[in-house]
Amino acid sequence: MSSEISNDTRLKGLRWWSELGWRHVIGLVMIVICVFPLLYALSASFNPAGTLTGSYELFRQLSPENYAELRASPFGLWMRNSLLVSSVTAAGTVLMGAAAAYAFSRFRFSGRRAGLTTLLLLQMFPQMLAFVAIFLVLLAITDVFPALGLNSHLGLVCVYLGGALGVNTFLMYGYFNTIPRELDEAATIDGATHTQIFFRIIMRLVAPILTVVGLLSFIGTYSDFVIARVVLQRSEQFTLAIGLYNWGSDERNAPWGVFAAGAVLAAIPVVVLFLILQRYVVSGLTAGATKG
Amino acid sequence: MALPTSTAPAPSPLPDPPPAPARAERGRTLGVGFFVKLILVGLADALGLYGMLTAWAIGQWAILISLVVILALVNWAYFSRRAVAAKYLVPGLVFLFVYQIFVIGFTGYVAFTNYGDGHNSTKQDAIAQISEQNEVRVDGSPTYPLTVLSRGDQLAFAIVDDGAALLGTSGQPLDEVRNATVDDGRVTASPGWETLTFADIAQRQDEIVALRVPMSDDPADGSLRTQDASTGFIAVPVLQYDEATDTFVDTTDGTVYRVSDTGNFVSDDGVVLTPGWRVGVGFANFGTMITDPRMAGPFAEIFVWTFVFAFLSVVTTFALGIFLAVVFNDSRVRGRKIYRSLFILPYAFPGFLSALVWAGMLNDRFGYINVVLLGGADVPWLTDPLLAKFSVLMVNLWLGFPYMFLICTGALQAVPTDLIDAARIDGAGRWQTFRNVTLPFVMMSVAPLLISSFAFNFNNFALIYMLTGGGPNFVGTPYVVGHTDILISMVYSVAFESGSKQYGVASALSLLIFVMVGIISWVGFRRARRLEEF
Numbered sequence: 001m002s003s004e005i006s007n008d009t010r011l012k013g014l015r016w017w018s019e020l021g022w023r024h025v026i027g028l029v030m031i032v033i034c035v036f037p038l039l040y041a042l043s044a045s046f047n048p049a050g051t052l053t054g055s056y057e058l059f060r061q062l063s064p065e066n067y068a069e070l071r072a073s074p075f076g077l078w079m080r081n082s083l084l085v086s087s088v089t090a091a092g093t094v095l096m097g098a099a100a101a102y103a104f105s106r107f108r109f110s111g112r113r114a115g116l117t118t119l120l121l122l123q124m125f126p127q128m129l130a131f132v133a134i135f136l137v138l139l140a141i142t143d144v145f146p147a148l149g150l151n152s153h154l155g156l157v158c159v160y161l162g163g164a165l166g167v168n169t170f171l172m173y174g175y176f177n178t179i180p181r182e183l184d185e186a187a188t189i190d191g192a193t194h195t196q197i198f199f200r201i202i203m204r205l206v207a208p209i210l211t212v213v214g215l216l217s218f219i220g221t222y223s224d225f226v227i228a229r230v231v232l233q234r235s236e237q238f239t240l241a242i243g244l245y246n247w248g249s250d251e252r253n254a255p256w257g258v259f260a261a262g263a264v265l266a267a268i269p270v271v272v273l274f275l276i277l278q279r280y281v282v283s284g285l286t287a288g289a290t291k292g
Numbered sequence: 293m294a295l296p297t298s299t300a301p302a303p304s305p306l307p308d309p310p311p312a313p314a315r316a317e318r319g320r321t322l323g324v325g326f327f328v329k330l331i332l333v334g335l336a337d338a339l340g341l342y343g344m345l346t347a348w349a350i351g352q353w354a355i356l357i358s359l360v361v362i363l364a365l366v367n368w369a370y371f372s373r374r375a376v377a378a379k380y381l382v383p384g385l386v387f388l389f390v391y392q393i394f395v396i397g398f399t400g401y402v403a404f405t406n407y408g409d410g411h412n413s414t415k416q417d418a419i420a421q422i423s424e425q426n427e428v429r430v431d432g433s434p435t436y437p438l439t440v441l442s443r444g445d446q447l448a449f450a451i452v453d454d455g456a457a458l459l460g461t462s463g464q465p466l467d468e469v470r471n472a473t474v475d476d477g478r479v480t481a482s483p484g485w486e487t488l489t490f491a492d493i494a495q496r497q498d499e500i501v502a503l504r505v506p507m508s509d510d511p512a513d514g515s516l517r518t519q520d521a522s523t524g525f526i527a528v529p530v531l532q533y534d535e536a537t538d539t540f541v542d543t544t545d546g547t548v549y550r551v552s553d554t555g556n557f558v559s560d561d562g563v564v565l566t567p568g569w570r571v572g573v574g575f576a577n578f579g580t581m582i583t584d585p586r587m588a589g590p591f592a593e594i595f596v597w598t599f600v601f602a603f604l605s606v607v608t609t610f611a612l613g614i615f616l617a618v619v620f621n622d623s624r625v626r627g628r629k630i631y632r633s634l635f636i637l638p639y640a641f642p643g644f645l646s647a648l649v650w651a652g653m654l655n656d657r658f659g660y661i662n663v664v665l666l667g668g669a670d671v672p673w674l675t676d677p678l679l680a681k682f683s684v685l686m687v688n689l690w691l692g693f694p695y696m697f698l699i700c701t702g703a704l705q706a707v708p709t710d711l712i713d714a715a716r717i718d719g720a721g722r723w724q725t726f727r728n729v730t731l732p733f734v735m736m737s738v739a740p741l742l743i744s745s746f747a748f749n750f751n752n753f754a755l756i757y758m759l760t761g762g763g764p765n766f767v768g769t770p771y772v773v774g775h776t777d778i779l780i781s782m783v784y785s786v787a788f789e790s791g792s793k794q795y796g797v798a799s800a801l802s803l804l805i806f807v808m809v810g811i812i813s814w815v816g817f818r819r820a821r822r823l824e825e826f
Contacts, residue, residue, distance in 0.1 A: 132783065165388045226753050
């Protein structure tokens with residue numbers, strides 16, 4: 001029975017259903033499930049009722065009230081803090097990771113193998129597990145360098161940079177190794193120093209991996225909750241994750257509409273970055289990173 | 293995973309010959325780069341030196357030593373001609389050592405101490421605080437008309453004694469001030485100081501009541517205190533520290549408080565003075581969870597739930613992910629790109645936000661799911677122990693399946709189509725083909741990622757904390773922990789949220805997690821490797 005239409009690429013009727021149609025049904029159901037919570041948040045953000053109770057009918061009302069209210073809240077401050085901390089962390093991670101990957105890739109020194117193995121091992125023990133000790137160490141540092149201790153963005157960035165080498169060096173190391181060494185050698189003969197080779201030649205050639213690492217680091221830092229929560233205690237220093245948590249978690253008095261509006265705005269940078277650089281993110285993911 | 297740089301076999305652990313010596317010598321030209329380096333290292337040195345002096349002054353020896361080592365390393369790396377690789381490694385290594393390796397080590401150290409509420413500092417600090425806190429007013433001692441003055445943040449008391457005006461602060465014992473204005477036996481003004489108005493006093497009441505101004509350099513003379521900011525009295529310490537015997541003696545009834553091995557002064561009949569200080573307690577912190585009958589049951593449940601949660605999270609997300617990947621791997625399906633972009637939306641949306649949105653939607657009284665989708669039902673999604681666990685898994689499925697979908701889609705590209713066609717021709721059905729051909733192939737490349745995913749979910753703090761906060765809570769436990777808490781969120785609760793902060797116990801739990809994650813990863817990767825060989 002199948003022989004009659006086996007050459008026809010256009011499937012019809014029952015045959016279409018059994019081969020392809022059901023796939024679309026599953027697809028549509030999944031789309032609803034995927035999109036619904038996000039639409040709900042979007043709807044709540046435009047609902048002036050402002051509480052959980054008032055957000056039942058999706059897109060019944062479209063009022064910019066909640067967004068206007070955000071302007072009067074510390075939301076802008078949190079957004080700025082988040083962007084600042086995440087960008088500085090991402091930049092630092094890229095620089096330090098690239099430098100380390102360059103060293104591992106181009107120089108032969110004692111302890112090189114051991115160093116690489118140690119980094120691989122350390123990856124298994126995420127820094128985040130030690131948040132109690134991070135808190136206590138920063139507490140001690142506060143007495144000596146207040147700018148690097150608790151309640152400081154710089155201190156928070158330093159903690160993040162502490163975890164920068166472990167995860168990213170391997171990703172970069174592999175990529176650095178694909179850049180032919182002959183390039184360095186030619187440059188050396190022309191009289192370039194290793195600093196010049198690193199900044200003027202290598203860094204430009206490995207730009208794609210730098211982008212991926214920077215992006216992953218940015219998204220990871222932007223979404224981090226626990227370390228930021230442990231380090232930052234004053235409202236004006238919060239990052240989005242902590243500030244919005246305080247709004248969203250209080251179920252009775254929660255300014256739900258304002259929270260939703262904040263969530264929509266907070267998600268935009270990440271979602272946009274994610275979608276634009278989807279391809280790279282996916283390749284980065286399969287190289288071992290998980291959602292953080 | 294990475295390809296070797298040259299055609300030579302993997303580099304030996306022995307030092308290879310250094311790179312072309314010409315490179316190192318040429319680096320010594322005094323170009324712009326050199327001065328940039330000089331300035332940067334100089335700045336680091338200046339900052340480090342400042343830190344060393346401060347650390348020295350306040351007795352933070354660990355920081356002092358770390359700074360010395362770091363500065364030596366930095367200077368050696370950047371001014372030596374030979375340490376070229378080190379120049380590139382040092383910045384990352386410094387951060388790695390301080391904020392990852394040291395921090396993990398410190399977790400280990402704290403786990404064996406009683407660090408936490410009531411045991412935050414050194415013995416010296418504890419002695420000073422105990423003397424300070426246990427003061428009584430001397431019976432029948434005179435009261436003085438007292439004036440409160442301020443200079444910036446600093447407060448001072450001024451009294452008139454035997455016709456002389458005396459002024460002192462918390463750090464400076466009472467001393468005569470010559471040019472103070474005295475009116476009717478009371479100091480009204482003193483140059484350089486501002487007399488507090490009634491409103492100021494009301495505002496800074498707590499500070500004023502807490503302020504103690506020593507009568508003289510000898511702490512036994514007591515200190516001047518006030519309750520109402522207008523009359524002062526002398527209070528003397530009730531508990532006298534005796535250095536020779538290392539005990540506190542109560543001057544009123546002669547009770548002796550001796551040092552106990554838990555870092556406290558304890559009397560013979562068991563009265564404990566607070567605060568205590570930090571001491572090593574051996575493995576006590578590791579046993580707390582089991583030896584405390586109020587904790588043993590909940591801890592066992594949390595322990596088991598952590599594994600169940602991590603395991604089921606991986607299984608459910610992987611099952612849905614690979615199912616969708618297989619369903620949409622058929623090139624005849626139109627609009628695959630659109631499906632794919634929409635499927636990864638939950639993944640692109642920041643995780644902490646979606647957990648909060650879901651918490652709102654699942655709220656049992658006001659949430660969208662109960663009120664609208666279930667027409668006003670009263671399902672306790674997040675407040676019933678079993679349902680809350682179910683909800684956590686469901687939300688995590690929503691959050692996590694796109695990741696599995698993406699990696700499985702990638703892995704499916706590697707499955708040879710002729711193998712699938714062959715299976716079909718041999719008469720295998722869809723399920724059989726999937727089970728015996730597709731799945732083993734996908735598993736080969738995905739297995740290590742499943743292990744990472746397990747380790748990640750094992751410590752998926754943000755989801756639990758945002759969605760349920762660990763609740764519904766157990767009743768009668770000394771820590772605020774609940775049915776959906778996993779080990780990592782329990783650590784957080786023990787350390788920061790349970791009334792008394794128990795850093796020692798929390799660190800012991802962290803250490804437990806470290807060990808388990810280590811074992812899981814090790815065993816997992818070994819098995820994954822075997823799978824690859826197969």
